[in-house]
Amino acid sequence: MPTRSARLAGAVLVAGLGLATLAACGGDSGSSSSGSSSSSSSGGGGKSDAKKVALLLPESKTTRYETFDRPLFEAAIKKDCASCSVIYSNADQDASKQQQQAEAALTQGANVLVLDPVDGKAAAAIAASAKSQGVPVVAYDRFIAGVDYYVSFDNETVGKLQAQTLVDTIKKNGKTSGDIVMINGSPTDPNAASFKKGAHSVIDSSGYKVAAEYDTPDWSPDKAQAWMEGQISAVKGSLVGVYAANDGTAGGAIAALKAGGVKPLPPVTGQDSELAAIQRILAGDQAMTIYKPVPPEAEAAAKGALALANKQKPASTTTVEGVPATILDPIAVTKDKVKDTILKDSVYKITDLCSGTFAAACAKAGLS
Numbered sequence: 001m002p003t004r005s006a007r008l009a010g011a012v013l014v015a016g017l018g019l020a021t022l023a024a025c026g027g028d029s030g031s032s033s034s035g036s037s038s039s040s041s042s043g044g045g046g047k048s049d050a051k052k053v054a055l056l057l058p059e060s061k062t063t064r065y066e067t068f069d070r071p072l073f074e075a076a077i078k079k080d081c082a083s084c085s086v087i088y089s090n091a092d093q094d095a096s097k098q099q100q101q102a103e104a105a106l107t108q109g110a111n112v113l114v115l116d117p118v119d120g121k122a123a124a125a126i127a128a129s130a131k132s133q134g135v136p137v138v139a140y141d142r143f144i145a146g147v148d149y150y151v152s153f154d155n156e157t158v159g160k161l162q163a164q165t166l167v168d169t170i171k172k173n174g175k176t177s178g179d180i181v182m183i184n185g186s187p188t189d190p191n192a193a194s195f196k197k198g199a200h201s202v203i204d205s206s207g208y209k210v211a212a213e214y215d216t217p218d219w220s221p222d223k224a225q226a227w228m229e230g231q232i233s234a235v236k237g238s239l240v241g242v243y244a245a246n247d248g249t250a251g252g253a254i255a256a257l258k259a260g261g262v263k264p265l266p267p268v269t270g271q272d273s274e275l276a277a278i279q280r281i282l283a284g285d286q287a288m289t290i291y292k293p294v295p296p297e298a299e300a301a302a303k304g305a306l307a308l309a310n311k312q313k314p315a316s317t318t319t320v321e322g323v324p325a326t327i328l329d330p331i332a333v334t335k336d337k338v339k340d341t342i343l344k345d346s347v348y349k350i351t352d353l354c355s356g357t358f359a360a361a362c363a364k365a366g367l368s
Contacts, residue, residue: 049083050083050084050085051081051084051085051111051112051306051309051310052084052085052086052087052105052108052109052110052111053077053084053085053086053087053110053111053112053114053302053305053306053309054086054087054088054089054102054105054106054108054110054112054113054114055070055073055074055086055087055088055089055114055140056089056090056091056098056101056102056105056113056114056115056116057069057070057088057089057090057091057116057140058090058091058093058098058116058117058118058142059090059091059092059093059118059218059219060090060092061093061218061219061220061221061248062219062246062247062248062272062274063272063274063275064272064274064294065090065116066090068294068298069116069140069141069294069297069298070088070090072294072295072298072299073086073114073298073301073302074086074088075298076298076299076301076302076303077302077305077306080302080303080306081306084306084309087105087108087110089101089104089105091118093118093218093219094118095117095118095119095122095123095188098115098117098118098123098126099122099125099126102115102126102129102130103129106129106130106133106135110135111135111309112135112136112137112138112305112306112308112309113126113127113130113135113136113137113138114137114138114140114301114302114305115127115137115138115139115140115144115147116139116140116141116142117139117142117144117190118188119188119189120142120143120144120145120188120189120190121188121190122188123139123144124144124145124146126144127139127144127145127146127147128146131146131148136148136149136308136309137149138150138151138301138304138305138308138314139151139152139323140152140297140301141153141191141297142189142190142191143190143191143320143321143323144190145321145323146323147323148308148314148323148324149304149305149308149314149316149323149324149325149326150320150323150324150325150326151297151300151301151304151325151326151328152191152297152325152327152328153292153297153327153328153329153330154327154328154329154330155191155194155195155198156194156195156197156198156201157198157329157330158191158194158195158198158271158290158292158330159194159195159196159197159198159199159200159201159202159245160198160199160201160202161198161290161330161331161332162195162198162199162243162245162269162270162271162288162290162332163198163199163200163201163202163203163206163243163269164202164332165269165287165288165332165334166180166203166241166242166243166267166269166287166288167202167203167206167208167241169241169267169287169288170208170240170241170266170267173240173267175240176207177207177208177209177240178208178209178238178239178240178241179208179209179210179211179235179238179239179240180203180208180209180210180211180239180240180241180242180243181210181211181212181213181214181228181231181235181239181242181243182196182199182203182210182212182213182214182242182243183214183216183224183227183228183242183243183244183245183249183250183252183253184196184199184213184214184215184216184243184245185215185216185219185245185246185249186215186216186217186218186219187215187217189219192215192245195245195271196215196245199243199245203243208240208241211231211234211235211238211239212231212234212235214227216245216249219245219246219248219249220248220249220252221248221249221251221252222252223252224244224248224249224252224253225251225252225253225255225256226252226256228242228252228253228256228257229256229259229260232256232257232260232262236260236262239262239266240266241266241267241268242257242266242267242268242269243269244268244269244270245269245271246270246271246272247270247271247272247273247274247276247277247286247289248272248274249270250268250269250270250277250280250286250289251276251277251280253268254268254280254285254286265284265285267287267288268285268286268287269286269287269288269289270286270288270289270290271289271290271292272289272290272292273289273290273291273292273333273341273342273347274289275348275352275353277289278333278338278342278348278353279353279358279361281333281334281335281338282335282338282353282354282358282361282362282365282367283358283361284335284361287334288332288333288334289333290330290331290332290333291330291331291332291333291341291342291347292328292330292331293328293331293345295345296328297328300315300326300328303315304316304326314326335365336365338365338367339365339366339367343367350362350367350368353367354367354368
């Protein structure tokens with residue numbers, strides 16, 4: 001597994017190239033293709049003859065996919081193969097739509113699929129269909145059985161980091177007992193089960209009680225908020241913490257807690273380092289988030305895809321269920337770590353992070 005310093009160095013190297021493309025690459029829930037007529041060698045080694053790489057992302061409710069993953073992946077492909085093109089689609093959390101998009105990409109002559117599945121089990125059929133046509137498949141961020149290559153973060157560690165930070169914060173608040181509610185991720189997302197497993201491995205032995213637990217369909221912040229609203233009357237007097245699997249569900253939980261008159265707010269976890277989440281952390285409404293640097297993930301996926309498209313073996317750090325894989329390290333980000341992670345890697349501009357009502361919170365945190 002890469003060291004943190006090596007991983008962050010990789011993030012910085014790619015961030016300048018990738019983040020510069022954000023303004024030019026807006027959201028798109030349909031399909032698109034980008035390319036160039038110039039020639040270059042592929043990142044996987046050897047000559048690349050204008051290969052077509054299909055990037056199939058799962059949804060847009062989580063802001064990272066359109067804001068970071070897509071533009072960074074496209075930039076990494078163009079950096080290593082200027083003559084290659086990207087066939088892009090976003091499934092809008094619809095597994096059937098994703099299958100149709102994969103079939104369309106294959107019809108368009110995709111030489112490799114890079115697939116972040118809406119439903120990991122259903123996506124196995126997409127992978128099998130592609131491979132039956134001689135097209136290799138890269139599982140991106142979420143695991144798919146039987147693919148050729150897998151790129152992601154250590155997902156069980158994500159849950160452990162979330163839960164350990166939550167437990168530590170509860171203890172710091174002076175609470176030696178009490179209730180935790182768990183708002184997990186989508187039941188169709190294979191990563192969500194790993195996050196939950198990692199979180200339970202910490203919480204179950206912490207001395208705090210899991211009073212209620214919810215697997216959030218489609219990672220929907222609205223559904224997380226509605227569920228949290230329904231729990232408040234039962235746990236209001238004993239609630240000491242909320243495990244939320246990502247920043248969207250965290251935002252929904254916090255909105256419900258505020259509307260329900262829960263004061264002070266208990267610590268709430270998150271994941272993905274969304275702009276709104278970092279602002280909530282600085283303001284004291286959210287305890288932490290998980291930072292998963294997208295640049296090295298997108299670059300590893302792009303290099304692996306180009307290698308496979310050219311019938312070469314992609315570089316890997318380990319194997320997962322027999323699949324060659326590159327697994328990266330997640331980072332827990334609390335208020336005191338925003339400067340040395342999110343801002344250091346130029347994920348957001350300080351002018352955006354500290355705008356409007358968040359200016360005072362930034363100044364208090366030494367970020368202005």
